[in-house]
Amino acid sequence: MSEQSPRPRKPGKPYRRPQKDPVRFLAFEALRAVDERDAYANLVLPPLLRKAREKGDFDTRDAALATELVYGTLRRQGTYDAIIASCVDRPLREVDPPVLDVLSLGVHQLLGTRIPTHAAVSASVELARVVLGDGRAKFVNAVLRKVAQDDFDTWVERVAPPYDDDPEDNLAIVHSHPRWVVSALWDSLGGPRAGIEDLLEADNERPEVTLVARPGRSTTDELLREEAALPGRWSPYAVRLSEGGEPGAVAAVKEGRAGVQDEGSQLVALALADAPLDGPDEKWLDGCAGPGGKAALLAAVAAERGATLLASEKQPHRAGLVAKALAGNPGPYQVIAADGTRPPWRPGSFDRVLMDVPCTGLGALRRRPEARWRRRPEDLDGFAPLQRGLLRTALESVRVGGVVGYATCSPHLAETRAVVDDLLKQFPHTELIDARPLLPGVPALGDGPDVQLWPHLHGTDAMYLALIRRTG
Numbered sequence: 001m002s003e004q005s006p007r008p009r010k011p012g013k014p015y016r017r018p019q020k021d022p023v024r025f026l027a028f029e030a031l032r033a034v035d036e037r038d039a040y041a042n043l044v045l046p047p048l049l050r051k052a053r054e055k056g057d058f059d060t061r062d063a064a065l066a067t068e069l070v071y072g073t074l075r076r077q078g079t080y081d082a083i084i085a086s087c088v089d090r091p092l093r094e095v096d097p098p099v100l101d102v103l104s105l106g107v108h109q110l111l112g113t114r115i116p117t118h119a120a121v122s123a124s125v126e127l128a129r130v131v132l133g134d135g136r137a138k139f140v141n142a143v144l145r146k147v148a149q150d151d152f153d154t155w156v157e158r159v160a161p162p163y164d165d166d167p168e169d170n171l172a173i174v175h176s177h178p179r180w181v182v183s184a185l186w187d188s189l190g191g192p193r194a195g196i197e198d199l200l201e202a203d204n205e206r207p208e209v210t211l212v213a214r215p216g217r218s219t220t221d222e223l224l225r226e227e228a229a230l231p232g233r234w235s236p237y238a239v240r241l242s243e244g245g246e247p248g249a250v251a252a253v254k255e256g257r258a259g260v261q262d263e264g265s266q267l268v269a270l271a272l273a274d275a276p277l278d279g280p281d282e283k284w285l286d287g288c289a290g291p292g293g294k295a296a297l298l299a300a301v302a303a304e305r306g307a308t309l310l311a312s313e314k315q316p317h318r319a320g321l322v323a324k325a326l327a328g329n330p331g332p333y334q335v336i337a338a339d340g341t342r343p344p345w346r347p348g349s350f351d352r353v354l355m356d357v358p359c360t361g362l363g364a365l366r367r368r369p370e371a372r373w374r375r376r377p378e379d380l381d382g383f384a385p386l387q388r389g390l391l392r393t394a395l396e397s398v399r400v401g402g403v404v405g406y407a408t409c410s411p412h413l414a415e416t417r418a419v420v421d422d423l424l425k426q427f428p429h430t431e432l433i434d435a436r437p438l439l440p441g442v443p444a445l446g447d448g449p450d451v452q453l454w455p456h457l458h459g460t461d462a463m464y465l466a467l468i469r470r471t472g
Contacts, residue, residue: 018129018137022057024105027069028131031101034074034370041070041370073108074369075204078176080107082159087146099136102128106144111152121148167193175200180377181362188411188452195456202456207366209241210263211250212293214300216330217257226250233459234442235266237297256328261293262364264453264460268407269294271438271451272354273301275467278401284309285350287340287394288357290318292325295335298354303331307351311335312343341389348399355394357387357419359410363462366455380414387415391423395430395470403433404468411452411462420450420466429472435465 026048033039045067052058058066073080084103085092092100106124109115115123121144128137147155160173168186172179177200186196213220215237223229223239232238238261241247252258273284284302289295289311299309311326311333313319319337326333338344340355360375360383361368387408394404408415424430434449436442444457450466 198456203365211239212261218252264463269297272405275403284352286311289313289322292322296325299329309333351402353394354405356407359408363409406466416464433467
């Protein structure tokens with residue numbers, strides 16, 4: 001199947017102007033932004049939806065469909081690419097990216113939704129006419145009609161190698177993850193095939209929106225009055241919006257008294273706040289505070305105990321986001337823009353230190369599905385020196401008897417235990433604290449003393465936490 005050039009209309013044949021479908025056109029716009037600008041869908045989509053609502057083009061159902069088309073296409077992009085590749089007569093890299101985006105949207109409608117086949121094909125072809133022209137619309141029509149001949153399971157069985165021949169490549173295509181990510185997640189998770197399949201499938205599910213009631217400023221009882229709100233599973237401050245919803249419309253969120261924060265992120269902050277100390281408990285540090293979710297929760301807990309929080313973030317614009325998140329906190333706090341590897345504070349200044357370091361973000365693929373296609377194994381080498389440098393700063397910044405929390409939103413062993421093991425060798429007067437009792441009620445936390453959360457086991461992002469006490 002080849003991409004066709006525009007052909008002149010036959011004499012006497014009337015020309016029909018293509019009809020712009022606002023929902024599919026918006027989904028296409030979002031995918032192009034993700035592809036062209038390396039944008040994230042969770043940042044691109046909300047303003048597009050807001051603009052469409054203001055123009056009167058969208059209602060709630062339209063917004064829900066557009067959201068499903070964008071996120072569903074991105075989550076299954078690898079699988080859809082393999083299917084499309086089997087339907088064209090050239091390498092996929094030679095198909096123009098805008099054409100591939102239209103095709104992927106069409107394949108998702110055919111294989112990943114309940115949209116009737118004829119409607120999925122005709123709507124995709126009409127979109128192609130609007131954004132690509134009549135010639136390439138014929139190419140889209142031909143490819144999608146071929147895809148429509150079978151269902152998702154049949155296609156996957158055809159394009160994926162047998163599991164027994166190549167387990168990782170099979171899982172990569174079946175569950176739409178790069179092979180190296182499948183391998184890394186399996187190494188970290190361990191165990192048999194069922195566990196890794198459950199994890200990969202959880203990465204492809206739309207996560208609930210989770211709110212945090214910041215202590216002293218809001219309560220879960222207030223947030224539970226929202227429509228379709230449910231208590232959090234593990235955090236005492238968490239409330240889940242089971243049907244998605246618009247968190248920006250929640251009064252406490254608009255006023256900064258509550259925020260949007262994954263429950264795993266809440267648990268990491270609370271575990272550090274509750275870790276046993278030897279000596280005073282007055283000065284806390286969040287050394288990588290942007291964009292401010294954990295800092296806001298820590299500051300609120302610190303205020304209840306009479307402690308103060310210093311929130312430090314290297315990037316000035318992200319430090320601004322931290323300041324906005326902390327605005328109105330009832331207790332004293334300070335926000336600064338500073339490089340955590342060359343801190344302006346004196347060694348041994350803090351009782352508790354949180355260092356949630358920059359990482360590949362492989363633990364948040366539910367929320368940022370496009371990240372799986374952008375990351376490369378060599379990215380680990382880029383993050384490694386920074387992660388070790390920041391943990392070194394944390395261990396130098398905490399006083400003897402104080403506690404450091406090292407956290408990442410990646411379960412990759414090179415970003416978690418390898419970093420902690422390296423720094424413990426450099427700092428012999430330290431010890432790991434068993435973090436598991438500090439996450440009360442949370443099951444399946446492994447052998448400890450560190451903790452790895454998982455989407456399929458805990459319904460959270462795959463957050464990692466190691467708690468380290470300075471002993472001398």
